[in-house]
Amino acid sequence: MRANGETATRLGANALWETLRAGGVAACFANPGTSEMHLVAALDDDPGVRAILVLAEPVATGAADGFARVTGRAGAALVHLGPGLANGWSNLHNARRAHSPVLALVGDFPDRHRALDPLLASDLDGLAASVGGWYRRALSGATLGTDAADALRAAYGPPGRPVVLAVASDAAGRACDEPVAAIAPPAPRPVETATVEAAARALGPRTALLLGGAALTRRGLELATRVAAARAARLLMEPFPAIVDHGAGATTLERVNYVPEFAQAQLAEVDELILVGTREPVGPFDYEGVAGRLVREDARVTTLAAPGEDALGALEALVERLGAPPVGFAPLGPPPAPTGALTPESLCAAVGATLSEGTVVVDESITSGLHLFEATSASPAHRITTLTGHALGYGLPCALGAAVGSAGRVLALVADGSFCYSAPALWSMAREGLDVTVVVLVNRRYAILEWERHRLGSMAEGSASASLMDLSRPDLDYVALAQGFGVPATRATTAEALVERLVAAAGEPGPHLVEAVFAPR
């Protein structure tokens, strides 16, 4: 960054981007303000980092997470001071639950100015710490390369996590001659032989392997399938994986249910649950008379590989220990296209019938997508991301980041109740010309809340509480909203129409939105 005609000086901001780029940061999703101007200016010197403008911060952090999920490399977001970080906090929460390496860069006040308490000043330290990852405030330009390297190391873990690096605005503009450190994603921590041996002994018909993380890659699924088959053990998938290989050639696992009563029924026959790349699942909320844990009280829960540990290596060791032979996958054709009314079932069937190989499916379908995993199990090989931290508004941003990070098309399934938290992601998809198909699932209500509300007793029509679950009055027009953000859009009200729109969208470059309106109940 330099004024016209001046000799170039390598600044802290330059050192920061060079270090990030060397460490795998190929894009930065930015919603900058005044205190980030040195960081922004230095992007002009670093064409290896793709600078992508987003219109609000939930998009920045969610896109960084999506990029990280599909690439395994750190995703980066550039946000403005405390309010910018706060706006991006929810999707950092989702990234934390996904173990995604995500770096939130914040331009901050120098200490001398912060002492004056300018109007944008806030408790940035407390806010950044509450993200629950790693946080540093960098005050010196001379060491910004080191700060960036330390932030990347912290983000990569293992396991991966969101980190916040606040950079004092003046530091970013000071000279820095540090060499560039190339930080690579580290290998996962090895699993001890005794742990593998204990799992081998425990495996049997009343044992279940619960898979998450790297165990949900194609290779992990194949190994786990061999292990389970050798001992007639069950295979389960964690309820909300960050990303899972799915479709033809991959084992379709039974997914632990969101509803605790259903999950408890699933796990009733499990005497020992062996965790592979995940943690013990628990109920999402506290309900009167329902246990928070999902396994039986007398069941054992053991860990073969915790998040950050080498789940693949542990599964390989188990395969060898058991002498588990390879298993074959019967080639499956895609399921037939559905017809008739648009329902959650036919919607998922339409996705299953039209999915093309290599697609990344971003699932924020909430109640409308309950059948997704079954419906796409015979589709061409694809990957699915889910709402790891249950904070709404991850879908559109994650799709943006996934599209920047992957070669194939992205298909985002977004419930209408989720859409408005981060809708401006559509504009960045249009600007960047990304191949994303967005399907908004329109039931015009917070269906999940209606269900929760009914648990407490009757809910009268027209009552205050009924009004708070109801997304009609007026109906949102998602086609108009998409067009407002520069994304071509159409509406589908039958299964046939949805199939036709999905096929058409996949055949054209750039983003497309389909408003899928369910038949009335």
Add this chain to the structure above:
Amino acid sequence: MRANGETATRLGANALWETLRAGGVAACFANPGTSEMHLVAALDDDPGVRAILVLAEPVATGAADGFARVTGRAGAALVHLGPGLANGWSNLHNARRAHSPVLALVGDFPDRHRALDPLLASDLDGLAASVGGWYRRALSGATLGTDAADALRAAYGPPGRPVVLAVASDAAGRACDEPVAAIAPPAPRPVETATVEAAARALGPRTALLLGGAALTRRGLELATRVAAARAARLLMEPFPAIVDHGAGATTLERVNYVPEFAQAQLAEVDELILVGTREPVGPFDYEGVAGRLVREDARVTTLAAPGEDALGALEALVERLGAPPVGFAPLGPPPAPTGALTPESLCAAVGATLSEGTVVVDESITSGLHLFEATSASPAHRITTLTGHALGYGLPCALGAAVGSAGRVLALVADGSFCYSAPALWSMAREGLDVTVVVLVNRRYAILEWERHRLGSMAEGSASASLMDLSRPDLDYVALAQGFGVPATRATTAEALVERLVAAAGEPGPHLVEAVFAPR
């Protein structure tokens, strides 16, 4: 809240709403989730609290702030766990800078469930503390009335502030027989006679009174005008007032400029700055070679009334001490309607020419509204709110809350760079049928950032940094976006058209949006 046929039990959630209602909370802007279901259900028993659904949390907290600014009563927002609070944090920051009494209610996990670390669990304590007001986690249903009363007391101050009350989901559903405490906004703290005397002695031609808070009410302005006239002192307005009485019959003050160099020039002749209901203004950001303080280094800064102290009482005492006679205001007609190209100047003139009495103007016009205060000084009496905390996305939510809290029309001026942070506020305006005119000021760029970026050196067209300041490619269609949210909208590209649209919108009930597209530079 009760199941059909059961005897009603008064629950913690009931006690909470009864206490809030008795303390002035007439509306709650809600974006609830599962852990808020008892609080939502209890709203059915309390028709005195208007339950207003919003589609994202920045709208909830910003609307609560707007309600508080226009009514002086506490505004309330209901949000879901840590991510919900984080999404609303920015507008709580703006509320903190506005000294608005705002209550953010969060449904939380009971401790036994939190101990399991469910996926939505986060460091809520750290996050809520970082808001910088008051925070409590309420775990017992039996004392929820007291918790609500304590939260209200903390919110009212003085000065007012944002508070966070997290309510364990099970506590809200337990019995509570506490009586209802009626918490009223307290009187401001009195100012000591010696302080008034010191100000009286200091007043003179090289003294300036800097007004904020209650000093910017019609009564405060009148008193301050008399004081200043009696001693030939200057009157200044704080740069970002929460709400100020303006227009015919009110003194138009010189507003301290946002740009520090300009503000320093304004204050160069001031030997003593006397603060009345505000704090010392400082530069918004740190700039190389520019002092952060705005007064001369050798100037004195004294406080007649700090925020939360009785600015009106202090001004009354000063008037009496000085024997300052009443001052007359020449009756002014509204300024003429502008014609020709749409520019920041003609836009402000169009507002000035069409403003109706009693309007609340919500100003988030950023660079496009520099001339607003001058342009509306002769318009019928109105009030103006500003971006107190500089966190973008306050305008549309504040307009929503202001419209719920006031009888007259609300006019929101929102820069295109600000629009996308909280656009779903439009839907709640439509649903509630509120008389709001929204003008989106479209220059298709982050003009303020271009200016900051140019400070650092040249910015090449097509460069990464230029791309990050540019809101075109594609152009956002604000008419389509408004229609998507259910708000009728039109576009104006000339001053005449804007005047015509503003008049038409003010004559029809319900919300209207005008996309005001500036002539190219």
